[in-house]
Amino acid sequence: MATKVVKFGGSSLADAKQIQKAAAIIKADPQRRYVVPSAPGKRFSKDIKVTDMLYTCYDLAEQGLDFSDALQAIRERYNDIITGLGMTFSLDDEFEEIAANFKKRAGKDYAASRGEYLNGKVIAAYLGFPFVDAAEVIFFQPDGSLNDEKTESVLRERLSTLEHAVVPGFYGCGADGYVKTFSRGGSDVTGSIVAGAVKASLYENWTDVSGCLVTDPRIVKNPEVIHTITYMELRELAYMGASVLHEDAIFPVRKAGIPINIRNTNRPEDDGTMIVEST
Numbered sequence: 001m002a003t004k005v006v007k008f009g010g011s012s013l014a015d016a017k018q019i020q021k022a023a024a025i026i027k028a029d030p031q032r033r034y035v036v037p038s039a040p041g042k043r044f045s046k047d048i049k050v051t052d053m054l055y056t057c058y059d060l061a062e063q064g065l066d067f068s069d070a071l072q073a074i075r076e077r078y079n080d081i082i083t084g085l086g087m088t089f090s091l092d093d094e095f096e097e098i099a100a101n102f103k104k105r106a107g108k109d110y111a112a113s114r115g116e117y118l119n120g121k122v123i124a125a126y127l128g129f130p131f132v133d134a135a136e137v138i139f140f141q142p143d144g145s146l147n148d149e150k151t152e153s154v155l156r157e158r159l160s161t162l163e164h165a166v167v168p169g170f171y172g173c174g175a176d177g178y179v180k181t182f183s184r185g186g187s188d189v190t191g192s193i194v195a196g197a198v199k200a201s202l203y204e205n206w207t208d209v210s211g212c213l214v215t216d217p218r219i220v221k222n223p224e225v226i227h228t229i230t231y232m233e234l235r236e237l238a239y240m241g242a243s244v245l246h247e248d249a250i251f252p253v254r255k256a257g258i259p260i261n262i263r264n265t266n267r268p269e270d271d272g273t274m275i276v277e278s279t
């Protein structure tokens, strides 16, 4: 059976309702075996992403200030999700551990990564899929770049034993053994790495738009969606500000000859944009 890797962005997982949509998409196709979630994003335009809440919270911890209210606000985001999904699932142990690690100054990257880590735990439990901690399968070099050889072999070996898995996006293990993140928007990169490692037939990147648009929606109303685009054309578009994907997300799949499909979680009936080697 062909394997698809599906990455869901923060707005696709911002609350219980969005997670239910994502779960329905995953369950609708048995080929969607490996799931890479972002942290919960914005539920409305003035909302704050969990990743940003974590940065703020950790800032307080680093300054030796009381961060309990800030951490409690994050906890409430997850509790709302858990109750909204009708689950009896507790993140009490995880939050205790996070608070202790914040006190020990576990690092800014560790702090930010907890958004994906916790969301991955919730989504894995909701789907009934095993959870694979990205810190055990994604590795960085001392210079901060990806250790792609080690990552590919460990990831492939680990996933070869699992029919399904949830691998949280955005982070891995630094050369010093501490959690390290990619740059912002880096869950796209994780999805691409996972797709490359398992030699997926397709990397589906689920977001809140129905693909790449021919023009900037801020300038032209209801621009048309591009059906198919090459990796190279996408790069040119990205220079013009039409960024739908983290730029480092191209290489791992392109190298493995895997197309990317940009899809809309809120309109799964739309085909989205296919990003391919050549048309």
Ligand code: ASP
Residues within 6 Å of the ligand: 009, 010, 038, 039, 049, 051, 052, 115, 169, 170, 183, 184, 185, 186, 187, 188
């Ligand atoms: N949660 C991280 C961010 O806000 C990574 C991601 O969503 O891809 O940048």
